[in-house]
Amino acid sequence: MPQAVEIIDVVKKYGSFTALHNVSLDIRPNEFFTLLGPSGCGKTTLLRIIAGFEDITAGTLKLFGTDITALPPDRRPINTVFQHYSLFPHMTVAENVAFGLRRLKMPAADITRRVAEMLEMIKLSSHAGRRPHQLSGGQQQRVALARALAPRPKVLLLDEPLSALDLKLRQAMRMELKTLQQQTGVTFIFVTHDQEEALAMSDRIAVMSEGRVQQIDAPQVIYEHPATRFVADFIGDANFLTASVEGLEDGRAHCGLPGGYRLIARDAGAARPGQSVSLFLRPEKLSVHDTPVEEGIGMTVRTIVYQGDATDYLVELDGGVMLRSRCENRINGDPILTAGERGFLRIAPDAAKTLLD
Amino acid sequence: MARKTRKITDLPGFRGFTWLFFAYLYAPLVLLVVFSFNATRSGTVWSGFSLTWYAKIAADSQIQRAALNSLTVAICATAIATVVATAAALAMKRGVPFFGRKVTGGLIMTPLVVPEIVTAVATLLLFSAIGLSLGLGNIILAHVAFCIPFAYLPIRARLERMDESIELAARDLYATPWQTLRTVTLPLLAPGIVSGALLALITSIDDFIITMMVAEPGATTLPLYIYGMLRLGVSPEINAISTILLGVSVGVVTLSHLLTRRR
Numbered sequence: 001m002p003q004a005v006e007i008i009d010v011v012k013k014y015g016s017f018t019a020l021h022n023v024s025l026d027i028r029p030n031e032f033f034t035l036l037g038p039s040g041c042g043k044t045t046l047l048r049i050i051a052g053f054e055d056i057t058a059g060t061l062k063l064f065g066t067d068i069t070a071l072p073p074d075r076r077p078i079n080t081v082f083q084h085y086s087l088f089p090h091m092t093v094a095e096n097v098a099f100g101l102r103r104l105k106m107p108a109a110d111i112t113r114r115v116a117e118m119l120e121m122i123k124l125s126s127h128a129g130r131r132p133h134q135l136s137g138g139q140q141q142r143v144a145l146a147r148a149l150a151p152r153p154k155v156l157l158l159d160e161p162l163s164a165l166d167l168k169l170r171q172a173m174r175m176e177l178k179t180l181q182q183q184t185g186v187t188f189i190f191v192t193h194d195q196e197e198a199l200a201m202s203d204r205i206a207v208m209s210e211g212r213v214q215q216i217d218a219p220q221v222i223y224e225h226p227a228t229r230f231v232a233d234f235i236g237d238a239n240f241l242t243a244s245v246e247g248l249e250d251g252r253a254h255c256g257l258p259g260g261y262r263l264i265a266r267d268a269g270a271a272r273p274g275q276s277v278s279l280f281l282r283p284e285k286l287s288v289h290d291t292p293v294e295e296g297i298g299m300t301v302r303t304i305v306y307q308g309d310a311t312d313y314l315v316e317l318d319g320g321v322m323l324r325s326r327c328e329n330r331i332n333g334d335p336i337l338t339a340g341e342r343g344f345l346r347i348a349p350d351a352a353k354t355l356l357d
Numbered sequence: 358m359a360r361k362t363r364k365i366t367d368l369p370g371f372r373g374f375t376w377l378f379f380a381y382l383y384a385p386l387v388l389l390v391v392f393s394f395n396a397t398r399s400g401t402v403w404s405g406f407s408l409t410w411y412a413k414i415a416a417d418s419q420i421q422r423a424a425l426n427s428l429t430v431a432i433c434a435t436a437i438a439t440v441v442a443t444a445a446a447l448a449m450k451r452g453v454p455f456f457g458r459k460v461t462g463g464l465i466m467t468p469l470v471v472p473e474i475v476t477a478v479a480t481l482l483l484f485s486a487i488g489l490s491l492g493l494g495n496i497i498l499a500h501v502a503f504c505i506p507f508a509y510l511p512i513r514a515r516l517e518r519m520d521e522s523i524e525l526a527a528r529d530l531y532a533t534p535w536q537t538l539r540t541v542t543l544p545l546l547a548p549g550i551v552s553g554a555l556l557a558l559i560t561s562i563d564d565f566i567i568t569m570m571v572a573e574p575g576a577t578t579l580p581l582y583i584y585g586m587l588r589l590g591v592s593p594e595i596n597a598i599s600t601i602l603l604g605v606s607v608g609v610v611t612l613s614h615l616l617t618r619r620r
Contacts, residue, residue: 051525051529052528052529053525053528053529072528073525073528073529074528074529074530074531074532074533075531078529079529079530080525080526080529082522082525082526083522084520084522086520086522086523086525086526087523087526088523088526088527088541089523089545090544090545099527099530099532099540100530100531103530103531103532103536104531147526147530148529148530151530151531
């Protein structure tokens with residue numbers, strides 16, 4: 001079975017500016033694939049290239065094994081959900097959904113049936129005769145989805161479709177999108193700068209920065225085993241430390257920290273004995289305690305930030321290293337320690353990882 | 358110490374000056390309209406309401422021919438200018454960028470700033486040099502040239518406000534470039550096109566200088582006819598024709614304005 005989309009050595013230049021540097025990636029059939037990165041990283045450019053809205057400077061684009069590099073957008077069985085929906089304002093909801101089917105010259109009876117089916121799916125059957133401006137943002141969003149899915153595209157592209165919705169609706173739509181993708185079996189390529197969205201919905205995520213793909217992996221792998229400092233920093237919250245490598249053993253680096261602390265970090269080749277290396281630790285892997293614990297390190301609490309479900313502690317180790325710890329508020333929100341108090345920090349085994357810069 | 362900010366409307370005499378200003382602008386028009394309904398020939402003494410002069414011009418076959426000529430010229434010139442302006446606006450905003458696109462945008466507008474008498478003389482010289490003699494056709498050709506920028510402005514403004522991704526959505530949903538133009542771009546552009554056409558229409562109907570230069574004997578438009586009548590002295594018929602022209606102009610411009618505002 002060929003890949004749903006193969007992007008092979010794609011380069012995109014705008015004059016002297018290179019938006020994409022030799023990007024290569026494969027998107028599997030029936031996958032919920034996310035392009036994640038800050039604005040200007042090239043994710044939207046890549047999406048527009050797959051849709052056919054932008055031509056490429058060099059490279060090849062394949063859809064289920066067929067080269068589509070030279071095809072215009074109307075000849076690619078790929079549909080797009082636009083960031084601001086881009087519904088046709090002069091057409092009704094039903095006409096919007098039928099647009100692609102009409103262009104594909106589907107028989108009228110089939111179009112009627114398919115439109116009814118799609119409106120049923122998005123629970124807007126009663127709004128078939130309305131114009132887009134008579135709908136709420138969330139409803140317009142669903143019409144845009146129905147319009148793009150009606151022609152049964154082989155791949156659905158979604159360009160930050162949730163960014164214009166408010167928080168509650170955005171969270172509800174995440175679930176809906178994921179369910180929809182599983183029901184339809186269509187390959188989804190989702191563009192976002194919101195890492196929470198990416199982690200919640202994706203089968204795999206490609207993290208992009210400055211026109212390059214930094215890492216492609218499942219959400220858990222991206223979160224727990226970021227390949228580069230950029231990925232570790234962009235996804236979630238992280239402590240970064242510089243340590244000196246004292247030795248390597250079975251994919252573990254033995255590191256020394258200022259103040260004489262030793263830390264064993266997971267290593268995938270970033271560490272060189274005798275040199276310094278970046279370490280990262282997720283704050284939730286560090287816990288603070290008011291009584292001595294096994295492998296606890298003495299520290300002083302500097303700042304406390306209450307977050308509702310958790311409390312963040314900025315702590316200072318004896319020796320000056322500052323670390324952030326996040327402790328879930330399982331029982332109540334009372335802090336374990338208050339600012340200025342001494343206590344103990346426990347670092348979970350395997351919490352630290354070395355990073356490529 | 359808070360200093361009271363002074364608004365221009367607080368200045369002494371502001372109200373009076375404003376009234377004076379509007380009187381200055383509109384008094385001639387008001388007089389023209391009022392005396393078009395005067396019962397006698399007098400242009401200064403009001404002697405009662407009457408539609409005599411309107412009845413008179415309605416019965417005048419020469420005026421009717423001039424009005425028909427004006428309409429023919431205006432409609433033909435508007436139709437051609439609007440098509441050209443729409444194509445130009447699409448090329449400028451949606452076409453592939455080409456060398457000198459900005460300059461071209463400026464060149465489309467130049468008829469608005471070139472002194473009309475210069476355009477008129479230049480057109481006359483060109484037409485006589487090539488021996489063009491198409492009757493009303495001469496006037497239509499000359500009018501198309503200066504109608505284009507008037508039609509172009511509202512069309513381009515509308516196109517600038519239109520979200521290009523709506524057209525991309527059509528392309529994405531299997532519409533060819535031509536189908537996209539027909540089913541999405543043009544319907545969304547329609548208010549701008551109609552507004553541009555109405556502006557071109559009114560500009561053509563009103564035109565005097567260029568028309569006078571290029572009009573051949575017999576090809577008399579309404580403004581030329583009014584000018585001809587004036588040479589025989591002021592008459593209430595002129596007031597009546599002018600009032601009708603004024604009414605048409607105001608009506609068309611209002612319509613154009615309403616269409617431009619519509620989203």
